[in-house]
Amino acid sequence: MDSAKRQRLEAAGWKIGTVEEFLELSSAELALIEMKLALSRKLKEQRLNRKLSQTAVARQINSSQSRVAKMEAGEPSVSTDLLIRTLLSIGATPREIAEAISVSHASIQNSADDNLQLSASH
Amino acid sequence: MDSAKRQRLEAAGWKIGTVEEFLELSSAELALIEMKLALSRKLKEQRLNRKLSQTAVARQINSSQSRVAKMEAGEPSVSTDLLIRTLLSIGATPREIAEAISVSHASIQNSADDNLQLSASH
DNA sequence: ACATAATATGTCAATTTTGATATAATAATT
DNA sequence: AATTATTATATCAAAATTGACATATTATGT
Secondary structure, three states: OOHHHHHHHHHOOOOOOOHHHHHHOOHHHHHHHHHHHHHHHHHHHHHHHOOOOHHHHHHHOOOOHHHHHHHHHOOOOOOHHHHHHHHHHOOOOHHHHHHHHHHHHHHHHHOHHHHHHHHHOO | OOHHHHHHHHHOOOOOOOHHHHHHOOHHHHHHHHHHHHHHHHHHHHHHHOOOOHHHHHHHOOOOHHHHHHHHHOOOOOOHHHHHHHHHHOOOOHHHHHHHHHHHHHHHHHOHHHHHHHHHOO
């Protein structure tokens, strides 16, 4: 968990810092972060599928290109609300959104490598 | 749609006002509202299942009883973030959350009575 | 009926989120 | 290689959300 997953999270600006800090994140908090990242990825995927630029998406939702970029980067300054609103606006169905969220579940439960590394690291 | 569904939404504080205003709500906005209401209901359901008071839930998430009440009432001042965080905190799984969201989809597609009434009302 | 627990509603200062803007970094096109 | 389109990153004032608090209403038990 430490290395791989933490780096991924930190890259997106979630600055976790120490291992203690990381461990202090409740599983609920982690699950929410994972969910938001899953929605981020879904957004980028859907946008590319529809061959839209970030600017085009921004127009559809009365926002700015930079905010769309932040959404896709999974930055903490982006709320779940905004992610979902944007997904719905470009035509994603609630079902697709639900699927993305379910996937985020799997990624929590599944990353056995991460957990192994964690429990082996002390 | 006017009467039944609008009343439900307005009761929760979404004050829609005129029919025009209502119709101006994009389907994305409506879908998001429906989603949030579905999460509201899920929260209440899960809380009752676990026989927790609103105060007990508030403690778990460092919030207040009144805010939990607002969550369950589906008030606009409650973000999707908070709803999901709370659901996760009391032990709901991402899968359950996803299911609730999928249900909200059905309610949009299904309410044939509402749509009929709407198109017949002018 | 009375007390008590639980839920609802209103308000508000503090925090968080947001769109906008500027600008840098990359990719695509000619 | 030079132009142009696209995406990334930083900053910030305005808007939305939040926890806390007060208090009203409603349920539950005795």
